[in-house]
Amino acid sequence: MSHSIPSSQQASKTPLQSGDALPPVEQHARQYETVRNAHETELIEDYVELIGDLLLHRGEARAADIASRMAVSQATVSKMIRRLNELGLVKSQPYRSLFLTPEGQAMANASRERHGIVLNFLRALGVSDTTARIDAEGMEHHVSDETLAIMQRYTDEKAK
Numbered sequence: 001m002s003h004s005i006p007s008s009q010q011a012s013k014t015p016l017q018s019g020d021a022l023p024p025v026e027q028h029a030r031q032y033e034t035v036r037n038a039h040e041t042e043l044i045e046d047y048v049e050l051i052g053d054l055l056l057h058r059g060e061a062r063a064a065d066i067a068s069r070m071a072v073s074q075a076t077v078s079k080m081i082r083r084l085n086e087l088g089l090v091k092s093q094p095y096r097s098l099f100l101t102p103e104g105q106a107m108a109n110a111s112r113e114r115h116g117i118v119l120n121f122l123r124a125l126g127v128s129d130t131t132a133r134i135d136a137e138g139m140e141h142h143v144s145d146e147t148l149a150i151m152q153r154y155t156d157e158k159a160k
Contacts, residue, residue: 052108
């Protein structure tokens, strides 16, 4: 039984280079390790970035606002807030807004910057705003500093 691949999933017009199919073991292991590490911090970074954005644009970051914007329950947010507290990224008091610690603010700033670079790069490529926002949300955690710098350079050159 043969399966046809939709044209959107077919190989690109650029053929794979000989090393693209299966990289050397050490490089392959490094790739997977990098992805695992990104997955570990991804949710934490998303929460911290959102808290920072709420503080910046709304003046407060409440658990209910986080729950609605992330489409999760308030119990899920409460559990994550406890974790962020333990990690020293937020300060919280019952029935009060959340606040970022200096470490949390630094993480929020870095995450926001990465997000912005990826988002603007996708827009510069012609990706629709809605799709660019969705894609950037996942990509920002998995892009190296080298790739970010190239994305930024491309976006800057495209804007000229």
